[in-house]
Amino acid sequence: MIRIALLGAGLIGREHADLMASHPDIAIAAICDPSPEAAKLAERLSVPYRSDYVAMLDELRPDGAIIALPNQLHAPAALACIERGIACLIEKPIAESIASAARIVEASERTGVPVLVGHQRRHxxxxxxxxxxxxxxxxxxxxxxxxxxxxxxxxxxxxxxxxxxxxxxxxxxxxxxxxxxxxxxxxxxxxxxxxxxxxxxxxxxxxxxxxxxxxxxxxxxxxxxxxxxxxxxxxxxxxxxxxxxxxxxxxxxxxxxxxxxxxxxxxxxxxxxxxxxxxxxxxxxxxxxxxLPTYVAQLTHFAAVVRREQQPLITARDGMATLAATLAVDLAAREDRTVTLAEMLVQGGAAP
Ligand SMILES: NC(=O)c1ccc[n+]([C@@H]2O[C@H](COP(=O)([O-])OP(=O)(O)OC[C@H]3O[C@@H](n4cnc5c(N)ncnc54)[C@H](O)[C@@H]3O)[C@@H](O)[C@H]2O)c1
Structure with a gap:
């Protein structure tokens, strides 16, 4: 069994919790979210509940973490996991900005701690x-x-x-x-x-x-x-x-x-x-x-990534490029011009 913590138990986090609870190879290390609904979810699933994810990572040392927090919290949570050697599945978008995504890419590539981005359709x-x-x-x-x-x-x-x-x-x-x-x-x-x-x-x-x-x-x-x-x-x-x-x-x-x-x-x-x-x-x-159904296949793949048996199908760098191309659509429309992916990455603070 591998022990995976859930950071953020809102709309999609609750789905991840139920999927983990019924997965034969996964134990939920903790559900971590300050909301009362998250505490009730942890009680229903009979798993540990915590409200502070940094303290939880230090205390419980999960093998992996699913980050289903609001977008602007993806980077700080991912960096906290990577610093501790904990593989993470980050919900899409990888981060709220290319600069934040670049910090995740840098940390993952420097340490070798794998990051899987939750673009579930690929599964x-x-x-x-x-x-x-x-x-x-x-x-x-x-x-x-x-x-x-x-x-x-x-x-x-x-x-x-x-x-x-x-x-x-x-x-x-x-x-x-x-x-x-x-x-x-x-x-x-x-x-x-x-x-x-x-x-x-x-x-x-x-x-x-x-x-x-x-x-x-x-x-x-x-x-x-x-x-x-x-x-x-x-x-x-x-x-x-x-x-x-x-x-x-x-x-x-x-x-x-x-x-x-x-x-x-x-x-x-x-x-x-x-x-x-x-x-x-x-x-x-x-x-x-x-x-396998998409979300089950994604979770099964993540378990193999946590065990270091498979490389992530969507790495942090890959997720950053998807984010940059998506933000390019907005810029291209606002400025009524052609926008390149390389331009987005460079201006966002990432190497192309
Ligand atoms: N892949 C998909 O199909 C899919 C679908 C929905 C959402 N998402 C992504 O998942 C992420 C979450 O979206 P959502 O719709 O579930 O949002 P949500 O607002 O329903 O849930 C976010 C949860 O995070 C909790 N939270 C906030 N700050 C926290 C903190 N510091 N520590 C711990 N928990 C904290 C909140 O209490 C809330 O329960 C977003 O990045 C979103 O883009 C992906």
Whole structure:
């Protein structure tokens, strides 16, 4: 059994607690959160409860920690873990700024203490199958990608003040997951142009359209809104999200020199003979694969990272690049220009 502490038992922290409680290889070292609800959760699960995470790390010396705190606390909590040799899973975004993310990257790389960033979609069966098909060369070089995240958040979602101000909008809450998957499947992002929308009238954005150039030459476009009714979002199509119904279908389209793939319905479209082209019908093949549910797979991977048996699938450096590319969307829209990932990293205080 490995002993993992939970830092922050709010909306997503509670899910991590329940997942850990039912995982055969994991014991919850402590639930650490000053809120009365967290104390009740620890009581329900019969695990130690603490309110101060620094004191808890020194006292209980867990093998690993899941950091599900508000964004601005990710860096101090991660540094406290890394200094003590404790591997951590940091919820997304890795930090509230590139400068804070860079401090986590520096500490993790200097000490060799592993950090896994909680971009859980990479552990999802559909994304794993897509990654496998791409790695096996089934699509050939990827030329173009097009994706959508379009769903309707209810009005009372915005009753909480921070959701209406900078950092609380659809870019850092939702688009960051799409950006992470685009980087994972297609390759590193070179540069971005974007428009954002403010249809609800809040200071914070509720939608964005992106034009993306990848370092390998592929081009991408992506559209996101939390103010539109549609079934086209990974949350629905994958059947893997925690709080959403399953609506089977596609949300992401990848086209390569040899074949095309749609995610999450996992159809691969290709010619059957090398001499065929746009005037010949395409054959459709199913490329779906079964696998552990996304959050269980993420936790199982984290347990292997804690034991130093696997390298993190999303390192701190990787998480920082996903954050930088997501923040680039906001800058590109505000300044109405092309923004490069390298520029974001350098200006944010990180080496590209
Ligand atoms: N991967 C995902 O799907 C996903 C989903 C939701 C949230 N998140 C991320 O998880 C993080 C937490 O989000 P949330 O929605 O659960 O927030 P939340 O506000 O519901 O929970 C945060 C918790 O942290 C506790 N806390 C605050 N300061 C603390 C401190 N100093 N020590 C210990 N506990 C403290 C609060 O009491 C609260 O219970 C955020 O970074 C968010 O972006 C990720």
């Amino acid at each position: 999802s069966p559909d994304i794993r199958a897509a990654k496998q098909a791409i790695a096996a060369g089934e699509l050939g070089d990827i030329v173009a990608v097009n994706g959508m995240t379009l769903f309707d958040k209810p009005a009372n979602y915005f009753d909480v003040a921070w959701r209406k101000s900078a950092g609380g909008g659809v870019l850092l809450i939702n688009l960051i997951h799409d950006i992470d998957i685009l980087r994972h499947l297609v390759g590193e992002i070179d540069s971005i142009r974007a428009f954002t929308s403010h249809a609800r009238g809040f200071a914070v954005e509720d939608g964005a359209s992106l034009s993306i150039r990848f370092a390998n030459g592929a081009l991408g476009s992506f559209i996101i809104s939390d103010n539109a009714v549609s079934p086209w979002a990974w949350e629905y199509s994958s059947g893997q999200a925690l709080y959403h119904p399953t609506q089977p279908g596609p949300c992401l389209f990848l086209a390569g020199r040899k074949a095309a793939l749609s995610v999450s319905d996992m159809y691969l479209w290709r010619h059957e003979r090398d001499d065929e082209h746009w005037q010949h019908p395409l054959a459709r093949h199913y490329r779906g694969a079964a696998g």
